[in-house]
Amino acid sequence: MKYLHLLFAALFRKKTRTVLTLLSVTAAFALFGLLDTVRVAFSAPETVSGIDRLIVASRFSIIQPLPYAQLARIGSVPGVKGVTYANWFGGIYQDPKNFFANIAVEPRSYLELYPELVMPAGEREAFLKTRTGAIVGASLAERFGWKVGDKIPLKATIFPHPDGSNLWTFDLVGIYRAGEEALRGIEQQLLFRYDYFDEGRLFGQGTVGWYIVKVSDPDRAEQVAQAIDRLFANSADETKTQGERDFQRSFAKQIGDIGLIVTAIMGAVFFTLLLLTGNTMAQSIRERIPELAVLKTIGFSNPTVLALVLSESVLLLTLGGLCGLVLARLSLPVIRTASGGQLDVAMRPETWLLGLGLMSLIGVAVGLPPAWRAMRLRIVDALAGR
Amino acid sequence: METATTPPLVAVQGVSKVYVRGTQRLEVLHHVDLDIPRGDFLALMGPSGSGKTTLLNMIAGLDVPTEGSITVAGTRIDRLSSGELARWRAAHVGFVFQFYNLLPALSALKNVELPLLLTRLSAARRRRSASAALELVGLKDRTAHKPGELSGGQQQRVAIARAIVSDPTLLVCDEPTGDLDRQSAEDVLTLLQRLNREYGKTMIMVTHDPKAAEFAQRTLHLDKGTLVEQTA
Numbered sequence: 290m291k292y293l294h295l296l297f298a299a300l301f302r303k304k305t306r307t308v309l310t311l312l313s314v315t316a317a318f319a320l321f322g323l324l325d326t327v328r329v330a331f332s333a334p335e336t337v338s339g340i341d342r343l344i345v346a347s348r349f350s351i352i353q354p355l356p357y358a359q360l361a362r363i364g365s366v367p368g369v370k371g372v373t374y375a376n377w378f379g380g381i382y383q384d385p386k387n388f389f390a391n392i393a394v395e396p397r398s399y400l401e402l403y404p405e406l407v408m409p410a411g412e413r414e415a416f417l418k419t420r421t422g423a424i425v426g427a428s429l430a431e432r433f434g435w436k437v438g439d440k441i442p443l444k445a446t447i448f449p450h451p452d453g454s455n456l457w458t459f460d461l462v463g464i465y466r467a468g469e470e471a472l473r474g475i476e477q478q479l480l481f482r483y484d485y486f487d488e489g490r491l492f493g494q495g496t497v498g499w500y501i502v503k504v505s506d507p508d509r510a511e512q513v514a515q516a517i518d519r520l521f522a523n524s525a526d527e528t529k530t531q532g533e534r535d536f537q538r539s540f541a542k543q544i545g546d547i548g549l550i551v552t553a554i555m556g557a558v559f560f561t562l563l564l565l566t567g568n569t570m571a572q573s574i575r576e577r578i579p580e581l582a583v584l585k586t587i588g589f590s591n592p593t594v595l596a597l598v599l600s601e602s603v604l605l606l607t608l609g610g611l612c613g614l615v616l617a618r619l620s621l622p623v624i625r626t627a628s629g630g631q632l633d634v635a636m637r638p639e640t641w642l643l644g645l646g647l648m649s650l651i652g653v654a655v656g657l658p659p660a661w662r663a664m665r666l667r668i669v670d671a672l673a674g675r
Numbered sequence: 676m677e678t679a680t681t682p683p684l685v686a687v688q689g690v691s692k693v694y695v696r697g698t699q700r701l702e703v704l705h706h707v708d709l710d711i712p713r714g715d716f717l718a719l720m721g722p723s724g725s726g727k728t729t730l731l732n733m734i735a736g737l738d739v740p741t742e743g744s745i746t747v748a749g750t751r752i753d754r755l756s757s758g759e760l761a762r763w764r765a766a767h768v769g770f771v772f773q774f775y776n777l778l779p780a781l782s783a784l785k786n787v788e789l790p791l792l793l794t795r796l797s798a799a800r801r802r803r804s805a806s807a808a809l810e811l812v813g814l815k816d817r818t819a820h821k822p823g824e825l826s827g828g829q830q831q832r833v834a835i836a837r838a839i840v841s842d843p844t845l846l847v848c849d850e851p852t853g854d855l856d857r858q859s860a861e862d863v864l865t866l867l868q869r870l871n872r873e874y875g876k877t878m879i880m881v882t883h884d885p886k887a888a889e890f891a892q893r894t895l896h897l898d899k900g901t902l903v904e905q906t907a
Contacts, residue, residue, distance in 0.1 A: 291792055298780035583776045586737060587790045587837070588765020590758050668737045672772070 296601050299577065307605070310569045314609025315616065317562045318644060321555055322617025322636060323624075325643060328551040330634040341507040342402065343514055344536035345500040348527040351536070352377075354496035355526050362520055363500055368513040370505040373398035376486060376498035380443030380457060382433065389429055390478040391443060392498075393486035396422075402503050405468035405475065412437065412463030420485050423459035426476025427466045435461055441479070448490040457489065473626075499536070559651065567655040570602050574659035581663045582671030595664040602656025603649055610648035614641060682749075683710035684844065684877050685734055690743035692729050692900075703729045705900040706743070716871040716878045718891035725897040727881045728849055734879060735768050735847045736760045748844050765793045769838030771867075773850035775830040777822040783809060783833045784818040790841045808836035812866060828859025835866060839876065846870070848880040852887050864890040 301307050345363060347353035357374070364372045376393040396416050400406060408424065416422045425435060435441065439461045449455050459481050467473050487494055504513045514530035521528045574581070581594060589597075618636050625634075687709040694701045703726045711717055711734075719727040732738040733745055736752050745753045748767065755763055769790075777786045787805040796804070809815055812832040822830050831851060838846055848867065852860035868890045870876045880891060888894045896903050 291798065294781075294785065295792075298778065298785075302780045579776060580778050583770075583772075583778070584789070585761065586764065586770050588761050588793050590761040592758075669732050672737075672776075 292597060292600070295597065296604050299573075299597075299601050300605060302577070303573070306569060306573075310566060310605065311609040311612070313565055314562060314606055315613040317558050318610040318613025318648070319616040319620070320558055320613075321644060321647070322614045322640060323620070324551045324555060325640045326617070326621065326634050326636045328548050329637050329640055340510050340532045341504055342533055343502040343504060343510060343517075343530050344533055345502060345517055345528045345530045346498070346536065348518070348529040351499070354493055354498060355500065355528065357495045357497055359521065359526065359528070360497075360500065363502060363517055366513060366516045366520065368504050368506060368509050368516070369502050371398060371402055371503040372500055373402050374483065374497040374500045375399065376483065376496075378443070378448065378457075378481075378486065379446045381446060382441065382443055387433070389432075392478060392480055393483040394480050395483045396480075399480070399501070402501055403475075406465040407468045408463045408465035412465075415462035416482075419460055419462050420482060421458065421460045422462040423479055423481035424463035424465055425461060425479045427464055428473065428476035429479065430461075430464045435464075437461055437464060443479075448486070448493070450489055451491045453491075502530070559647065563651060563655060566602070566605065566651065567658070570598075570605070570655050571659050574598060574663055578663075578666065578671050579674070581666055582668050585666060585668050586672070591664045594666075595660045598660035598663045599653060599656040602660070603652030606648040606652035606655075607645075610644060614644050681712075684713040684715070684748055685709070685711035685879075686744075686746040687711075687730070687734065688744045688746075690730070690733065690740040690745060692726070692733065692738070693741040703900050704733075704740070707897075707900070707902055709895070709902065711877065711879065713877055714871070714875045716868065716890070716892040717880070718888035718894040719879060719881045719897060720883070720885070720888055720894055721897035723883075726900040727897045730897065731847055731849055731879060731881050735770065735845070736764045765790060765841070767844040769841070769843040769846045771831070771834050771838050771846065771848040771851045773853040775822065775827075775834045775854075777830055777833055777837075779822050782819050782821055783814060783825065783836075786822070786833055787836045787840050789837060794841065804840055805836070808840040809833070811839070812836045826859070827855050828862055831855060831859070831863050832866060835863070835870075839870060839874075844877065846876050846878045848878065850881055850883065852882070852884060860884075860887065 345355070345359075347355055354376070360372060360374060363369060373395050375395075378391045378393055380391045381387065382389070400413065400416075406424075412424070416424050423441060425441075430436070441459045441461055443457045443459065445455045445457055450457075459479070465476070467476050483497070502513070502517065504510050510532075517530045518528050581598075584597075585591070585594060614636075621634065621636060687707055690704055690707045691702065692704040694703060703724075707726075707730060709730075719731060721727045729738065733740050733753075734747065736747075736755070740753050743753070744751055750763065752760065752763060777783075778789070781789075784802070784805050787808050788801050791801040791804060794801075806815070806818060809818055812835050814829060814832055814836065817825060817829060817833075822833070825833065831854075835851075838848075846867075851867065852863055855863060864887055867878060867880070871878050871892070878891075880887070882888055
């Protein structure tokens with residue numbers, strides 16, 4: 290600790306250079322904080338314990354449909370309080386950039402299982418009665434300026450009509466709100482009736498994308514999930530029952546191995562950071578050779594000089610890195626709000642720990658060459674400017 | 676000064692220094708014998724390349740002789756390892772350089788405190804000692820100033836304060852007035868003389884300047900690596 294002022298003095302000897310380097314480190318670790326938060330969220334172990342709503346999808350792939358006939362059998366499993374089903378539609382509204390989830394659902398049972406979809410009773414009734422009816426979340430309606438009574442055309446990307454046309458038109462009969470602020474993400478979807486979808490599609494009749502199961506006792510969710518999967522074991526349509534969050538993760542994982550993508554991006558970022566801070570440290574030490582020689586002259590030992598330079602490097606990385614992680618932490622709620630709650634992830638302790646580990650590791654890596662040089666400095670030569 | 680019967684503080688015996696650069700062999704010092712009693716103020720003079728800084732560096736434990744022995748306060752420093760030499764320098768030697776060599780990012784007080792970081796003194800004791808050293812060199816009101824905010828003479832006085840703050844056995848000064856104007860040089864030399872006379876500090880000063888050498892108790896001349904003359 291008694292050398293701390295020496296470290297800060299050395300670090301801020303060239304303020305502009307140090308601030309610019311700190312900003313680079315901050316930016317790199319802010320990116321790391323955000324990406325690793327996503328990675329951790331996607332690699333968290335799957336569990337259904339304590340969950341009252343389960344998703345039953347194909348064991349082989351979430352894009353593999355399941356037969357409608359499974360509905361009754363799932364409903365008969367002890368501990369199952371209610372079952373509904375849904376199918377991903379993947380329609381496009383006007384432009385592919387206008388992405389939002391649009392899902393065919395069985396309206397009555399779906400609304401029963403999702404009480405957080407809050408809407409006026411009249412609009413709810415209209416949805417139950419209108420075959421071409423659709424309901425959208427308030428955020429989505431606001432985004433496109435939709436109001437009840439509008440017709441919403443979607444271009445199918447997966448399910449054309451039997452005549453080959455891709456245009457599906459829905460009557461907007463209701464706008465729902467999320468029951469809780471934390472669930473604002475569900476306001477970014479369009480739900481329409483499964484019977485209209487199933488009759489109007491070219492192929493796949495009698496199949497569903499996934500089932501949603503309400504369990505009577507969340508503490509027994511694990512057993513219920515196992516019982517359902519056992520029911521269809523060794524059949525042509527084996528199932529995988531998981532929690533909703535895990536199911537959403539599986540959905541997102543369709544774009545690729547999130548962990549690998551994050552690791553690749555961070556690898557490139559940290560490699561650049563390594564070169565940048567390495568160059569800064571090397572330049573800084575080169576300029577301070579006479580000062581280091583003076584320290585050695587007055588009695589600082591070789592290991593002490595080595596430790597001082599290494600500590601300076603680690604301090605630089607730690608200061609910038611912590612600023613970056615704090616920045617990432619602070620921007621998570623902003624991102625969550627901006628995404629309408631769809632990106633609802635929290636920075637976990639393992640991200641902080643990994644971040645601190647990387648700061649130390651990169652600090653040592655970039656500090657070691659100049660520290661070694663400083664340690665091996667011959668006082669007489671350095672003082673003579675050789 | 677000590678009597679003839681007491682051993683000298685510094686005993687240089689048969690010291691040679693040879694530098695090898697590629698195939699070239701350069702003998703900078705040739706069998707130098709020198710005794711420096713405790714409380715002495717010795718000026719080392721000689722032309723450039725005569726070996727005076729090399730001799731000073733070896734007496735201060737910054738370099739080791741190729742041949743011969745150097746004993747300071749009973750310790751054969753030519754036999755010490757690099758780590759032992761560092762510890763020995765911290766405890767026994769104060770350095771004053773031609774270009775002050777202060778750390779520009781630190782205040783005068785923090786610069787003076789530097790050698791004390793290697794001791795077990797508390798932060799408060801270190802600060803008190805550094806303040807006292809600055810007061811001794813007449814810079815009590817400049818403690819918070821950084822080197823860039825001080826004149827050359829003031830910087831050299833801060834360097835002297837840093838050299839004496841840990842109460843070293845020996846003070847070595849390499850051209851301490853080489854970068855100063857006449858008045859500042861005289862102030863610095865007067866200060867060094869005072870430290871020698873009033874506080875009994877043993878000093879070795881390398882200088883080109885005969886006027887600077889006049890402040891010392893005695894002067895030795897080196898030429899081509901050999902002691903050639905002694906002026907009382």
